[in-house]
Amino acid sequence: MLYVSTRNDKEQVTASQAILKGLAEDGGLFVPEEIPALQVPMEKLAGMTYQETAYEVMKLFLTDFTEEELKQCIAKAYDGKFDTEEIAPLKKVRDTYFLELFHGATIAFKDMALSILPHLMITAARKNQVKNDIVILTATSGDTGKAALAGFAGVEGTKIIVFYPKDGVSPIQQKQMVTQQEDNTFVVGICGNFDQAQTGVKQMFSDKELEKEMEEAGYQFSSANSINIGRLVPQIVYYVYAYARMVQSGEIQAGERINVTVPTGNFGNILAAFYAKNMGLPIGKLICASNENKVLYDFFATGAYDRNREFVLTSSPSMDILISSNLERLIYRIAGNDPEKNRGLMKSLQEKGRYEITEEMRSQLLEFYGNYASEKETSSMIRETYRESGYILDTHTAVAAAVYQKYREETNDKTKTVLASTASPYKFTRSVMTAIDGKYDSKADFELVDELAVLSGVKVPRAIEEIRTAPVRHKTVCEVDEMQRVVREFLQM
């Protein structure tokens, strides 16, 4: 299996090279030349553990990894860092199947991929005779930074440096990052916003002088960005696993269709569901849920992608995105795998902030349904679900549940539906608790944590318990124009 860029199908690379590079030289995203079909019969998958399922799915995409290498990566990723052996449990609440993707180290779905990416990356480095240590450089607005830190912490042959806006993340998010353990982790608050952090990181990635000095010191940069296929492929696994669990428990017959609903930001998670469908998993509709930053809803409704609009700060911040990077992989696909056509559209996006697809391309999107939930609809969904079932949704999952409800009302489609639950309510305690009752807003963050435990009957996760008392290990703060100096200091060069 080889990978090509969505902007140029002449450059072919292996899976391990695609993982090391992240982005193609031409700015495109790596895609597999074709989507492989699932080989194991469903009856067999139904009896498999998460780790076994992961191997059966990932081996079809990462064909230059040996069985032993892949199994080792999987074993190191999906272990006791997760608070349940099921790794991704499926909970039936009323008539929806919530696929809980938040049982990892940082209690959000990014852990599903970021706990295995570091292992895939060092295996890929070995395979390609890379002698340097890999230095992961990341700018974060909160969630990705912590999940990447947790994934790379203590992984030999890697270092990770995370920049976050000092005054731009929640107190719990900040505490999660600055208490990160292990000597190969570095966390820096910058006196600036997320965009400035991001720009600073991009400048370092493209600085040839810095690259040369790094090489001499035995280092090279890499990225843990969500467009890396090393993050996309592990996300296909849990859709196959969820389906197999439903067959196993008799909820569905093997071969019966299900729908999937996904709270969407960068379009990575739902694209993984689309790939699972293309592998032969019986999925009907792919329901794409947005918050008030509803670029994707408008895109599915009109065929025009337009980022020229106001950026809204919502209670589901991990979905506050106006450019869904992974959508490019779907565009490439519905353009008939034509890099030329895709390049034209992406150029238009870069220059004008918008593009429009043809009717022919639109006709291939019928399996997608897009809608969005307002802030009010989101908090009502949290409150109603709690009142009717006692189950407490996080804000991102609630956006998806509200959109699924709209879909049901519009279509009357009663197909059994798996809903990707992307964060624990403990990660967004304040929004969740005030949605249930406004009286909670006056309380302090950790008081709310204890109240949430009482209401939900769900034990406070280790990720939250730890940071109550954990010592601050990372105190570096710098100006925007000092980011490179800080990196040199950390790497002692």
Ligand SMILES: *Cc1c(COP(=O)(O)O)cnc(C)c1O
């Ligand atoms: C990142 C994230 C999303 C969005 O996922 P994409 O793959 O970017 O579409 C949704 N919910 C949570 C909690 C996230 O952290």
